[in-house]
Amino acid sequence: MTREVTEVRFCGLRDFDARQTFECGQSFRWTREANGSYTAVVQGCFANAFYNNEEDTLTVWSDYMPKSEALREKFWRDYFDIDRDYAHIKRTLADGDPVMEEAIFHAGGIRILHQEPWETLVSFLISQNNNIPRIRGCIEALCEAFGDEVGTFSGRKLYAFPTVASLARRREEEIDVCKIGYRARYLAELSRQVNIDGGAFLATGETADTDKIADYLLTLSGVGPKVAHCVLLFAMRKFERFPIDVWVRRAMHQLYGLYEEDEDGMHAFARERFGDLAGFAQMYLFHYMRVREAFTAHENVIE
DNA sequence: TTCCAGGTACCCC
DNA sequence: GGGGTACATGGA
Numbered sequence: 001m002t003r004e005v006t007e008v009r010f011c012g013l014r015d016f017d018a019r020q021t022f023e024c025g026q027s028f029r030w031t032r033e034a035n036g037s038y039t040a041v042v043q044g045c046f047a048n049a050f051y052n053n054e055e056d057t058l059t060v061w062s063d064y065m066p067k068s069e070a071l072r073e074k075f076w077r078d079y080f081d082i083d084r085d086y087a088h089i090k091r092t093l094a095d096g097d098p099v100m101e102e103a104i105f106h107a108g109g110i111r112i113l114h115q116e117p118w119e120t121l122v123s124f125l126i127s128q129n130n131n132i133p134r135i136r137g138c139i140e141a142l143c144e145a146f147g148d149e150v151g152t153f154s155g156r157k158l159y160a161f162p163t164v165a166s167l168a169r170r171r172e173e174e175i176d177v178c179k180i181g182y183r184a185r186y187l188a189e190l191s192r193q194v195n196i197d198g199g200a201f202l203a204t205g206e207t208a209d210t211d212k213i214a215d216y217l218l219t220l221s222g223v224g225p226k227v228a229h230c231v232l233l234f235a236m237r238k239f240e241r242f243p244i245d246v247w248v249r250r251a252m253h254q255l256y257g258l259y260e261e262d263e264d265g266m267h268a269f270a271r272e273r274f275g276d277l278a279g280f281a282q283m284y285l286f287h288y289m290r291v292r293e294a295f296t297a298h299e300n301v302i303e
Numbered sequence: 304t305t306c307c308a309g310g311t312a313c314c315c316c
Numbered sequence: 317g318g319g320g321t322a323c324a325t326g327g328a
Binding site for chain 3: 310312
């Protein structure tokens with residue numbers, strides 16, 4: 001790295017699992033290294049994070065360089081949601097709910113990262129009707145094509161996520177170098193829409209009125225309820241949001257016995273059962289369903 | 304070959 | 317306003 005790299009350390013951090021948190025599909029940019037650490041570019045800065053299970057310590061090396069060490073610590077504390085009492089969240093959700101208890105047993109190390117709205121919006125736009133490994137590949141290709149080079153780590157070049165303006169001036173055919181297929185048209189149009197105010201309104205999402213920002217998201221090309229919920233949950237800390245995709249739909253049907261086609265009913269159930277913690281419940285269910293599927297596939301191979 | 308993946312736009316009734 | 321369907325791509 002060309003810029004100075006500094007270390008931030010969070011000791012006594014419980015309820016954290018690096019693989020679950022970085023690979024559960026909330027963020028697509030964290031890459032696992034041979035030593036078990038994870039590397040990403042966050043806010044245009046290099047970051048490498050390692051969680052020591054024995055010592056319950058998360059260490060973050062980055063070239064993120066605000067004015068003071070205190071601000072640096074504050075930034076990562078916020079990004080990794082360090083101060084939230086996940087033990088309490090899990091106890092509350094699992095209370096009287098054996099399904100959730102089982103899901104949390106398999107996914108209880110997930111923390112909801114505080115991601116950037118623009119990156120989250122584009123990432124989940126690309127995620128539609130797509131699978132996680134391929135989404136990661138598409139986003140990497142997008143960053144390599146249109147993002148600024150940040151540096152080199154472990155022999156890999158790292159790229160920042162492309163800015164709104166940099167994508168807004170690309171045509172659909174140019175954007176499709178990252179092989180996102182029919183979504184290239186959505187992304188070209190969406191970039192122009194968001195660029196009208198330079199991404200200013202999107203950036204205020206966390207403090208703006210939730211309904212207003214939700215309505216705004218739904219006006220954007222290629223953005224429907226699912227993508228909007230993901231942006232609200234993963235970038236704007238609207239933890240009561242409950243994105244429903246094929247996995248969560250399956251969970252609600254197979255585990256809670258809801259009618260598979262009734263998305264409105266699922267949202268109502270989530271509101272009623274999980275309340276303000278619906279977003280966390282969604283993550284636990286999503287990850288749990290994927291773990292189950294992987295286990296079942298493995299069983300089939302053995303037979 | 305067919306099915307599937309962190310869905311949405313668009314057309315038709 | 318609901319219900320069907322096309323939409324690129326690549327792995328299983």
